[in-house]
Amino acid sequence: MSKVNKSIRDQYNKYPYPEPVKDMEEYLKVTNYESCPTLNSNLLWPTTGYPEKPFNILCAGCGSSEAVGLAMKNPLANVIGIDISNSSLSHSKSLKKKHKLANLTLKKLDLHQVESLGQKFDLIVSSGVLHHLPDPKTGFQALRKVLADDGSFTCMLYGKYGRVGVYMFQELAKLLDLKQDDDSVSVLKEMCATVPALHPVKLVTDAFHDSKYDAGLVDLFLNPQDTAFSVKDIMQMADDTDFVFHTWLDNYLYYPQSLPVAQTQLFNKISALPAQQQWEFMEKFTCAIPRHSFILTHPDRDPEDYAIDFNENTIDKYIPVWAPSTFVTSPLNMEPFGQVNYRRKKYDFAANEYGAKLLGYMNGKNTAQKCIELARKALGNKELDFFPVFDYMYRAGHVQMLIKK
Template sequence: MAKGSAGRDKAVSDQYEDFPYPPRNPEDERDRLITGSPSHLDEVNHYIFAGQRDFSKPFRALVAGGGTGDALIMLAQQLADRGEAGHVTYLDVSQASRSVAEARAASRGLTNIEFLTGSLLDLPNMGPEPFDYIDCCGVLHHLENPEEGLAALDAVLVDDGGMGLMLYATLGRTGVYHVQNALKILVGDEPQKNQVPLAKKFVAGLPKTNWLNRNPFVGDHKMGEDAAFFDLLLHPRDRSYLVPEVIDLLSSSRMSLVTFLEPVKYDPAVFLKDKDLIKRLKKLSDIDKATLAENITGSLKTHLFYAQKSSSSKTIAKIGPEMVPVLKDGNPAETLANAFKGKKKFAVTFDGEKIEFDLPERISEIIGLCDGQRSLRDMQKMLDLNWEGMRSAFAPIFKLLNGWNILWLKDGAKK
């Protein structure tokens, strides 16, 4: 058996041949499209391309370590819905995962995808035309050297492009590594498939004091799926990150954070109650604020974030008269407008913690006008306001709902 990092590389590849992740049935594509963060096209446009990208023009995306295809299918479908110029490349070491992703794409009749089998570490040598956007979720933390992985991705990204990434977060995974370490000692010498039944018996017998049992945020091992159980508790190689470690990883490739998602989860002002403590936030950097929030809640299991080259000239989309507010799918304007109507406060639950937010004035009326087509200028006219009045009414609404990551901006002139 191969030893050291080569042995661990092989163990990771073997895992995803035996347990393609996440488990998906291609037949389900007939009934639903899985959407989410990162890589929703409107979200990418907002955070990476200042809301200015026209997706009817050539656009090249890469899904690195694409697994069974969730991000691939979402991106390819959303690009196909906007024209014929968008193209997605899928890359994974696992042939079994690729087969599931291919079947899902075929079931949707998607023809804008190129499938590749191989390691993302080899991307610079593959000599692809550079990509405008790269999705790499749940992959870098399984590499022997995540910095090397990020550098390989950075090498094939256009200068003003961006990445949507997901890395495990340390605090919300408390207990996972205790059980992983215990299982390595107890059943790690067994072939991977034989480890599962033994590990299930081990987990079932853990005492109440065990940190995994005491962690209410982790539940993938209870889903009844061997792939999810293995990925969480028997992974041959995984590590997790605290906020400053995410920033260090990005810096190693001269990349910068654009935003964590959802932004509100990284805002300590939301979780502090005392005015004197809240005042002290003013002098903190954004990274210190995010670090503080992570340590206050202790519930973050993953860090989802957008990043770009530190030299990029692109910014997050900004409020302006020609910008169109776009509500994330699943949040119909009418439903939100009704939910906010006549209320001064609104409670939302994040990771089991109920948080009350002050609702800005006119939120119900203004959100009711957001149909994904109307610009802020259109709304200004409908509300009989001047631009300054419209801007000051919309800014706090945008801050609140963008913080929940359900409201983005795009330039109305672009497709």
């Protein structure tokens, strides 16, 4: 084990991360792990849906509770959680015992040694781990070796531009010679409480819970190893380690549909770029992505089973469904046709009467083309162009696409 890895192990032994959960049943009533396949089944398996038979999940760097949550939410899955922190594993083991999880195995293991488990995994989950390795590429390579031929890898990495303020604070911590101890944590709390409102660190401290407790502050500002990634870095890493990039867990911040510039020259110019260049533009233009969450897959997996190429020529191939994070807050069957209001995370949106009618035909069975045909018929106008509605909803992440069997 490298010196850096030992320092990280010692940090997580002293400051278990994330904040230990006392009761997973209560915790899962109000939250969900973004990596959980029950939440992302439409993205992971758009053709077949959530598996109806046992499958294998590896939680690489399971921390104090993530593998437990995965085992509870996925009773058909055989879950293995690995970590190098005794404290984190000890808490996970206590939760396993409390909730009687026969489908969960916990091991103290460096993820570089994951081949020693002697099995392949249908799904690998690694949230906030690989960016703490001295050489993240070695971690990707190790996990690639244990991914099943039709498997997927759900990953979260720090974002280079959205964490600019965090790295400024890390430099300030070095100037003050702060250590991983209680006195230094107190100083960090004072820094967060008094930092000017326009400081870029607020993007992270206001949005995430990490800055609200000691272990989170240590992980943010005093971690001995922290590598952030841009969109371009992620695509390059996927290529270098023989993965195929599949999708973002949430499109919202990666496409210009999230900007209040629809039908402007700027919007049209961004939209004309290839997808990856749109993502790169948005990342640098908004500086609003402190974490990248995405899915990679095995290069031998058939793209017909998972790849989405939604455009005007493929609308009969895809079945639109609401994203799990989207909640309709006004009825879709209002007469006369009024606008539909919906909410995603902390944002409120609305679709006009034509969009509302179209969205009302999303039932998990109708293709996008069928929805459009039904909406045109109901409104008595065959010329209405409904494709931009679905295109916006998909690019903005409000709607996901299943692949018609």
